[in-house]
Amino acid sequence: MAEPRPGLALRFQRRFLAARPLRSLPWPELEQSLRTAPDSALLADILHKTILHPLCVKYPPSAKYRRCFLTELIKKLESTAAEPLDELYEALADVLKEEEESTHCYKNYLLPSGDCVSLCESTALISGGTTGLLTWEAALHLAQWALQNPGLFRGRTVLELGSGIGFTGIAICRSCQPRTFIFSDCHPRVLRQLGENLQLNGLTPEGVTCSIQTESQGQELEGQNCHTPKVIVAELDWGSVTEKQLLALRADIVIAADVVYDPEIILALIGMLQKLSTSRADRKAPEVFIASTIRNPDTYQLFQAELDKAGIRWQVIPAHSSCHFLYDEQPDVTILQLFI
Numbered sequence: 405m406a407e408p409r410p411g412l413a414l415r416f417q418r419r420f421l422a423a424r425p426l427r428s429l430p431w432p433e434l435e436q437s438l439r440t441a442p443d444s445a446l447l448a449d450i451l452h453k454t455i456l457h458p459l460c461v462k463y464p465p466s467a468k469y470r471r472c473f474l475t476e477l478i479k480k481l482e483s484t485a486a487e488p489l490d491e492l493y494e495a496l497a498d499v500l501k502e503e504e505e506s507t508h509c510y511k512n513y514l515l516p517s518g519d520c521v522s523l524c525e526s527t528a529l530i531s532g533g534t535t536g537l538l539t540w541e542a543a544l545h546l547a548q549w550a551l552q553n554p555g556l557f558r559g560r561t562v563l564e565l566g567s568g569i570g571f572t573g574i575a576i577c578r579s580c581q582p583r584t585f586i587f588s589d590c591h592p593r594v595l596r597q598l599g600e601n602l603q604l605n606g607l608t609p610e611g612v613t614c615s616i617q618t619e620s621q622g623q624e625l626e627g628q629n630c631h632t633p634k635v636i637v638a639e640l641d642w643g644s645v646t647e648k649q650l651l652a653l654r655a656d657i658v659i660a661a662d663v664v665y666d667p668e669i670i671l672a673l674i675g676m677l678q679k680l681s682t683s684r685a686d687r688k689a690p691e692v693f694i695a696s697t698i699r700n701p702d703t704y705q706l707f708q709a710e711l712d713k714a715g716i717r718w719q720v721i722p723a724h725s726s727c728h729f730l731y732d733e734q735p736d737v738t739i740l741q742l743f744i
Contacts, residue, residue: 412437413446417453421460422514426472434480442486447477455495463510463522463604470499511539513571516551516728521574523601536568536594542662543568545737546695547575548728549721554580556657556691562586563655563690565640565676566663568594570601577607582633586653588640599637609637642669642676650680654687661695664707674710681716681744692742693721697735704738717743 415430437446454460455470464470474496481489513521526537550557550572557580564573567587577585587602587609589595602609638653658680663673681689698704711718721739 413449413453416450417457420454420473421457421512422520426469426476429473431476431480435483438480438484438486442484444481444486444489447481447486447489448491450477451489451491451495455499463512465511466509466527467499467502468527469509471496474499508537513539513544513575515575515579517579519578521571521578522604523569523571523574524597524604525569536566536589536591537597539569539571540662540697541735542695542697542737543572546659546661546693546739547572549693549695549739550576550659551579551728556580557582559583560656561654562657562659563653564588565642565658565660565673567598568662570598570605572659572661574602574605574607577633577635578605582657584634584636586636586638586655588638590639590641592639595637595639602635602637607635609635642672645676645679647679647682650676651687655680655690656688658690658692659694662697663694664696664704665699667703667706670703670707670710674707674714674716677716677742677744678714689744692744693739694742695737695739697737711742719743 412430412433416434419429434446434450437443455474474492478492478496481492508524508526511523511525513523515521523539525539557576560582561584562573562576562582563586565588567573567589570587573585573587576582587598589598599609660673664670677692680692696704696707708718718740721741
């Protein structure tokens with residue numbers, strides 16, 4: 405039996421661990437290799453460099469993705485004269501069993517810098533009564549835009565509304581050198597998962613809080629080294645937060661992604677933005693950027709109409725032509741800059 409060809413196996417490893425889609429893997433090259441020299445050892449090498457790689461064992465991609473990946477490997481094996489590979493079938497059996505029981509998975513997002521953000525996400529769109537346990541398209545686009553404009557965040561205090569499980573904020577902390585990043589959400593389960601994802605990515609929050617920081621704590625944020633951002637997780641209810649609490653945050657930049665999806669929460673969001681505008685004392689009003697996936701044009705137009713009614717000016721930020729993090733069909737995502 406020929407020795408496995410490590411170059412091809414390594415190419416599978418790099419693309420697999422970067423969470424690339426199945427279609428981007430070098431399947432034609434694998435098929436040609438097996439056609440010219442049937443070799444189950446090559447598939448064994450690929451298996452150990454992908455599904456059985458220590459990083460994938462610790463932070464496995466979704467069971468569905470691994471099932472599709474293993475199925476493709478088996479199809480290639482069965483189309484050649486290569487010897488059966490028990491490990492391959494055993495791995496598929498394990499994934500099928502896990503897929504029946506799994507409620508979450510780990511996803512790895514490769515940043516343009518080559519750094520990686522790893523997140524534990526729900527496998528369901530709605531879990532525990534919330535949609536905040538997975539990464540949505542607008543969060544990816546907002547992160548892409550932020551990474552293209554790092555100077556806007558460098559050395560400043562950033563407040564993210566509706567942080568969810570943390571992708572956008574973690575990407576900004578990794579690449580844009582903010583002085584302080586304040587992750588916020590209101591759902592207890594989302595806050596717990598957010599805290600775990602921050603730890604997973606080497607970010608230690610000051611503590612998952614049940615209230616906004618005090619003013620004295622907010623003043624301490626000014627002295628942080630921008631190369632090691634201070635990270636805070638805060639429970640923030642748009643309807644009940646006070647102007648004094650918002651003032652204590654001392655935010656220079658406010659960002660949010662996929663928070664305009666339900667007409668019932670639009671007024672609460674705009675009310676909170678109005679509190680931000682009136683709570684700045686002698687400080688300059690924060691710059692506000694909101695990214696939205698336009699799933700329902702009526703809901704999005706209602707948001708713009710309510711902004712106009714509240715006297716909040718807005719402008720559309722020109723969209724980039726493609727997003728580094730999206731692999732399927734591009735959604736309709738718009739980023740608005742608000743002037744509060």
